[in-house]
Amino acid sequence: MQPTVTPFFHQPTSTWSYVVSDPVAREAAVIDPVLDYDWRSGRTGTAASAAILAHLAAGGLRLRWILETHAHADHLSSAPYLQSQAGGQIAIGVGIRQVQATFKRIFGFGDEFVPDGRQFDLLLADGDAVQVGGIDGRVIATPGHTSDSVSYLFGDALFVGDTVFMPDGGSARCDFPGGDAAQLFRSVQGLYQLPATTRVFVCHDYSPGGRAPLCETTIAAQRESNIHLRADTTEAEYVAMRRARDVTLDVPNLIIPSVQINIRAGHLPPAESDGVSYLRVPLNVFGRPL
Ligand SMILES: [Fe+2]
Secondary structure: OOOEEEEEEEHHHOEEEEEEEEOOOOEEEEEOOEEEEEOOOOEEEOHHHHHHHHHHHHHOOEEEEEEOOOOOOOOEEOHHHHHHHHOOEEEEEOOHHHHHHHHHHHHOOOOOOOOOOOOOOEEEOOOOEEEEOOEEEEEEEOOOOOOOOEEEEEOOEEEOOOOEOOOOOOEOOOOOOOOOHHHHHHHHHHHOOOOOOOEEEOOEOOOHHHOOOOOEEEHHHHHHHOOOOOOOOOHHHHHHHHHHHHOOOOOOOOHHHHHHHHOOOOOOOOOOOOOOOOOOOOOOOOOOOO
């Protein structure tokens, strides 16, 4: 049986979240849910999550899993909020430990933050099974954009996170700490071995050329026409392109709040003695000198 896939677009961060469901067993997984965040005020919000919760309620769907494809650097995860409202287990790739250790150092976190993945309910490795009702899901490790990146294959539906985008959008940057263009190339080669008709669902779409946001393509379309990574693109070509492009890219708008919260599985940092949760800003660490 193939899953029903319902996409949700978060316009402020150009992020696609998904509900993957077995409509017969009435069970679902949510992939990469977004917590709204206003950087000016430091306020978080749950409007994007409310749309997902309404969809779950309308379909009578039990939430079994809240799955992250990686610790995102461009939006905050609403996994804990969704869990508080609808249940489910929060899972991410086991490589999150390495990401946590790296960013614990960069953000100067103290002993309260233990970089062993304990903030998540479950850490997933390549080949692990993730069941949604009668639909078999499988974890495919796809490092490169980040070292914790995984894709999820449910039936014929593949959720690729930040690996490739839509064919006219190319591929994800590989210049974050732990990123590696050659590794991303090899990860995508693995995905390109899946059946040509496999439905591919991307994590972001930045509307290249001003077209409307799109979320779904196929392995065949990616192999034939991805502007960064076709079936006949060599590793050397890809790595050279990726490195040349990555040095021109700005730091993502929300990297500082996103990473601090997402490596905590979406939880805010522990409240301080005044009851307020604070983020840290490492000065002159990210990006290029002004
Ligand atoms: Fe990302």
